[in-house]
Amino acid sequence: MRSAVIVFPGSNCDRDMAVALSNAGGRPAQMVWHKETKLPDNLDVVAIPGGFSFGDFLRCGAIAARAPIMQAVADFALRGGYVLGVCNGFQVMIEAKILPGALMRNRSLKFICKPVPLLVETTQSFFTQGYSRGQEIMLPVAHHDGNYIAPDDTLALLAKEDRIAFRYAENPNGSLNDIAGILSENRRCLGMMPHPERAVEPVHGLTGGKKLFEGLLHGMATAV
Amino acid sequence: MKARVTVTLRQGVLDPQGQAIKHALGTLGFDGVNGVRQGKLIELDLDDTSESEAEQKVTAMCEQLLANTVIESYSIEMVA
Numbered sequence: 001m002r003s004a005v006i007v008f009p010g011s012n013c014d015r016d017m018a019v020a021l022s023n024a025g026g027r028p029a030q031m032v033w034h035k036e037t038k039l040p041d042n043l044d045v046v047a048i049p050g051g052f053s054f055g056d057f058l059r060c061g062a063i064a065a066r067a068p069i070m071q072a073v074a075d076f077a078l079r080g081g082y083v084l085g086v087c088n089g090f091q092v093m094i095e096a097k098i099l100p101g102a103l104m105r106n107r108s109l110k111f112i113c114k115p116v117p118l119l120v121e122t123t124q125s126f127f128t129q130g131y132s133r134g135q136e137i138m139l140p141v142a143h144h145d146g147n148y149i150a151p152d153d154t155l156a157l158l159a160k161e162d163r164i165a166f167r168y169a170e171n172p173n174g175s176l177n178d179i180a181g182i183l184s185e186n187r188r189c190l191g192m193m194p195h196p197e198r199a200v201e202p203v204h205g206l207t208g209g210k211k212l213f214e215g216l217l218h219g220m221a222t223a224v
Numbered sequence: 225m226k227a228r229v230t231v232t233l234r235q236g237v238l239d240p241q242g243q244a245i246k247h248a249l250g251t252l253g254f255d256g257v258n259g260v261r262q263g264k265l266i267e268l269d270l271d272d273t274s275e276s277e278a279e280q281k282v283t284a285m286c287e288q289l290l291a292n293t294v295i296e297s298y299s300i301e302m303v304a
Contacts, residue, residue, distance in 0.1 A: 052299075059292055066289060095292065102294040105240050149237065149295060 001025030001220045003045040003053030005088075006073065008034045008064045013050035013086065020197040021047060025220075026143035036068040043083040043219050044108060046073055048089030050142070050195060060103065060145045070096050082126065082216065083189040087143055090181070090191035092094055099182055099191045100158075101150030106143070107174025113142040117169035117205060118180055118194060122162045126188045126219030130211030134151035137208035146193040148175035148182075159184055189218055225270045226303040227282045229290055232263030235296045264288055275302050 004022040005147050007014045018029040039046065053064035064070070070092070077083050077098050085093035095100045106112060115138045120131040124147050131137065150158070155177060166181040174191070181192025196209025219222070235241045239261050246260040268285075270278050282300050291298040 058289070063293065073264065100294075103294055104237075104295060107238075109240050109242050109244055147240075151294075174238075 001045060001130045001217050002027060002040070002043050003029040003047060004032045004040055004043050005029050005047045005049055006032050006034060006051035006069055007049070007073045008051070008067060008092075010053045010055055011049050011088070013088075013195065014070060016195075016197045017047045017049040017086065017188070019179055020200045021045065024101065024210075024217045032069060034064065034069050037068045037072060038086075039069070039072045043081065044084065045077065045132065046076055047082065048073070048085040048092050049081070050087030050089055050199075053092060055061075056070070056145075057137075058086075059073075061088060061093075061094070061095040063094035064088075064092045065120055074098060077189050080186060080188060082165070082220075083184075084216075085191040086197060087193055089146065090193055093147075093189065093191045099184060100154045101148055101182070103145050103193075104147040104149055104174075105145050106147050106172070111141070111142075111144040112146070112172050115140045115199075116172050117206075118166045119169050121167050122127035122183070124162055125183050125190065126217060126223075127183075127190045127212050128165050129219060130215030137211075138192065138199070138206050139196055139208050140198050141190055143149050143173070143193055146173040146175065147181045148173075148193075150176065154209045160176055161185070162178065163187070166192055166194070225275070225278055227267065227268040227270060227278060228301040228303055229266040229282065229286060229298055230263055230297045230301070231266065231286075231291045231296050232261050233295055237295050241270055278302060297302075 021029040163183040167178040196212040198210035199206035241262045242260040286298045
């Protein structure tokens with residue numbers, strides 16, 4: 001599995017993401033600086049990591065979404081590439097319109113940093129096929145703006161097309177319909193607020209994210 | 225020429241920060257505040273050009289970056 005992690009000024013989960021992808025894929029993930037205009041050739045997966053790109057100025061992810069590399073990421077997604085955005089990466093994907101909706105300030109107005117229980121809502125994607133439907137997993141969240149909102153017709157479409165990947169079992173931030181992560185129309189782009197890359201090794205305390213990376217690799221290996 | 229862009233959450237979008245301000249005003253004893261919406265003000269200092277041209281340009285800036293039109297609305301005021 002050939003993977004790359006996009007690095008913005010202010011990214012801080014980029015190395016964790018690279019380790020998680022490298023360990024799952026058996027090949028080191030390549031780090032790509034946001035000022036690049038091209039992605040490495042023959043990539044399978046691009047990950048947009050968590051952090052505080054460009055200091056979250058203007059809106060979370062807004063400036064990063066207009067960085068030079070993002071045109072290449074959008075083209076990659078359009079060509080059917082796999083894109084994983086976590087936390088700030090989810091915000092960037094939303095601002096780049098790779099995924100629909102918006103992420104607002106948490107309803108509590110507080111930064112939330114704790115493990116939360118999630119329900120796996122669909123197994124119909126490489127990212128989630130390693131889990132079982134309805135399975136409860138624990139993943140850490142760490143965000144100030146994870147309150148997912150979308151127009152009613154978008155919410156209805158997401159539900160109808162089985163594109164809600166994860167829901168919170170205990171909603172920490174006010175997200176509509178408890179949404180924690182969503183898939184693109186072609187099911188190859190996943191954006192989520194919780195951090196699977198922070199829960200892959202026993203030393204992390206939680207391992208609920210491991211199957212996400214393994215499922216991705218397994219999907220790649222068996223895809224024709 | 226200067227442009228003043230006001231970005232606020234769209235009507236109907238819950239504004240948690242506005243609600244917190246409303247609550248705080250109530251705590252201070254200010255009655256009769258029926259709603260508070262918080263937004264941001266962005267002032268742009270632009271090259272001199274015609275007002276309509278500048279306004280067109282600022283509208284494009286709002287659509288592409290300054291506002292997230294999924295949740296925010298914007299208004300533009302040109303200041304001489």
